[in-house]
Amino acid sequence: MFDRSVKIAPSILSADFANFGQEIRAVEAQGADWIHVDVMDGHFVPNLTFGPPLCKAIRPHISTVMDVHLMIAPVDPYIDAFADAGADVLTAHLEAGPHIHRTLQAIRAAGCKAGLALNPGTGIEDIDYLLDMVDLICVMTVNPGFGGQKFIHSQVEKVRNLRAMIGDRPVHIEIDGGITPETAPLMAAAGADVLVAGSAVFKGGSVEDPAPYGENIRAIRASVDTP
Template sequence: MNNMIAPSILSADFANLERDLKRVSEAEFIHVDVMDGSFVPNITIGAPVAKAIRKHIKGIMDVHLMIQNPDMFINDFKDAGTDYLTVHIEACTHLHRTIQRIKEKGMKAGVSLNPATPVCLLEPIIDDIDLILIMSVNPGFGGQKFIPYSLEKIKQVKKMIGTREILIQVDGGVTLDNAKEIIDAGATVIVAGSAIFNAPDVEQRIQDFKSLML
């Protein structure tokens, strides 16, 4: 399974999203963070903005719902053109049902874990999901520092997956300095926001990350 980069538009210029999406057009994934100000202490964008930017995304639109009651918005994000829809295990009372609803709509289903959430909670639904997102910072804001214990969690998830075709995505505090260590631990999709969009040359920074994944 090839390693892939997923720029997070949380760190893009929201007044120039079309421009910034063109700058990262060589990335395999585009990571869209949706926050509601309740599950996390920040508010970002919703399905209408996701739908508007979909036509400017060449690859996979990867939507990360950091919200309460994600079931209420599954149809909206399907209509927006989402390829992968990830929900938080901490926000889903009936996680299995949520996953099934996502897949019934034709999307790939992902499950995310906050830093303090143990990976063992994935065991009952491991055969039903397509992506596991390890949060390596506490969600809500960009530009935070990578939590070192996340490397151990990545290794645990890799062992749990075994031969299953499930992507391991890591989000939070990823930089050029630690990306190789994260990949070596087992990550297959690297999410990076400020490390990409705050770079002097965004296009070159995508290539720099890609060179670490060979």
């Protein structure tokens, strides 16, 4: 059932890499709605992270939604591998290749929800004919490639315009980058309903002491809850 309630999606890029399974279970127990997996290829973005084997390994530990963000180019040759690894949502970048329509078709054909990501410098005018092919649009509020960057405020207006463009379609708007209790309400007010947060969720906690994860998630959620 589609709903626009705000969902918090911790990014495991900020988790303890040696304890992914325990970290995921801990953060879900502390209130995470989705688990966000940042896949980077060292080519489309200047960092190298995870592939399908890692996604397959952590899938049994995820009881919510496995939200896989492909910051890779090309995308199409890897769609089936990530789908087979258990991704619920597969998001590809508009900028990653010349045939995004085909990519979105392939993601849905593989049995996943189709996401479309937009870099900070990319406008929304090119996605009008794609809105009926996507289940999620991810607006990057930092330049993709690294965690811990500062929030780019110009994207608030982009999200507001995007929300108007989407209308009553069942399409999530996800925000990735620089989400904190200070920036989350700006994006929720503009129309976003999935908030990816890395360091803002995982800071101060650990597998041995996961309580700060819950405190951080509740702080973000409280910042967007309207009285």
